[in-house]
Amino acid sequence: QHYVNESLAFAVKRGGFMYGTVTEEGQVEVDFIYEPPQQGTEANLILMRDAEEEKRVDAIAMGLGMRRVGFIFSQTVMQDKTGYTLSNTEVLQAAELHAESELQEWVTAVVKLEVNEDGGADVHFEAFQMSDMCIRLFKEGWFETEIGPDDDPKLSKMNKEVVVGVKDVKEVDNDFFLVVVKILDHQGPLSSTFPIENRSIRATMRALKTQLDRAKSLALVKRISDFHLLLFVAQFLDVSSDVPALAECVRLQSPVPEGYALLIESMANTC
Numbered sequence: 001q002h003y004v005n006e007s008l009a010f011a012v013k014r015g016g017f018m019y020g021t022v023t024e025e026g027q028v029e030v031d032f033i034y035e036p037p038q039q040g041t042e043a044n045l046i047l048m049r050d051a052e053e054e055k056r057v058d059a060i061a062m063g064l065g066m067r068r069v070g071f072i073f074s075q076t077v078m079q080d081k082t083g084y085t086l087s088n089t090e091v092l093q094a095a096e097l098h099a100e101s102e103l104q105e106w107v108t109a110v111v112k113l114e115v116n117e118d119g120g121a122d123v124h125f126e127a128f129q130m131s132d133m134c135i136r137l138f139k140e141g142w143f144e145t146e147i148g149p150d151d152d153p154k155l156s157k158m159n160k161e162v163v164v165g166v167k168d169v170k171e172v173d174n175d176f177f178l179v180v181v182k183i184l185d186h187q188g189p190l191s192s193t194f195p196i197e198n199r200s201i202r203a204t205m206r207a208l209k210t211q212l213d214r215a216k217s218l219a220l221v222k223r224i225s226d227f228h229l230l231l232f233v234a235q236f237l238d239v240s241s242d243v244p245a246l247a248e249c250v251r252l253q254s255p256v257p258e259g260y261a262l263l264i265e266s267m268a269n270t271c
Contacts, residue, residue, distance in 0.1 A: 063247025084154030
């Protein structure tokens with residue numbers, strides 16, 4: 001919900017990686033979203049992945065007892081969405097990230113604005129898993145990855161014929177690759193009020209101080225129970241030991257060790 005409210009003007013595409021847990025029944029619970037460096041236009045979303053930052057994100061997730069579970073992105077107001085759920089470009093990107101994850105339950109979520117009967121706009125959210133066939137075809141190189149301006153966005157081109165139903169085809173309706181799933185809505189341990197990474201408004205030491213001063217009566221562990229704040233602080237900690245240890249404090253809601261507390265307070269007081 002926060003991702004929708006805060007990040008989407010729907011003028012350009014934006015995306016992020018969802019982190020959380022997978023239940024024994026195979027259902028995905030999402031607790032936070034990490035937004036990598038990116039460039040979005042009306043039609044395309046280019047992720048400019050930062051390996052070092054992603055190590056810090058994964059270290060936080062490990063301490064929280066979570067993992068990367070999916071990818072979420074927005075479709076733009078101007079995008080011509082008539083006749084398709086995901087475009088051919090979006091299917092390619094979703095398949096690539098799903099294949100990279102090696103997680104069977106990996107979820108792709110799309111957020112879009114839809115005009116309602118009164119002429120207003122409703123935010124619409126859908127979640128999918130890319131089908132096993134889609135991921136297999138992608139891994140084996142069957143998808144045509146060059147997409148031209150005249151190509152029909154609701155069709156994915158194959159470089160060899162595939163069997164769909166009883167037909168051999170080289171163009172497949174994108175919906176054929178989508179399996180609708182539910183993402184469980186639940187109240188996790190994290191808040192989300194600290195400035196979000198890789199946005200035009202940068203996180204600063206002053207923002208850290210503001211966050212810590214906002215609820216001084218609360219224990220420090222409560223005040224730092226925000227993924228985006230943890231990621232900001234993680235820049236100054238050892239990624240293999242300190243970052244997961246601090247995140248584990250948040251998971252357990254246990255007192256923050258004095259050394260970490262002093263570091264965080266001194267960072268906040270440098271502004």
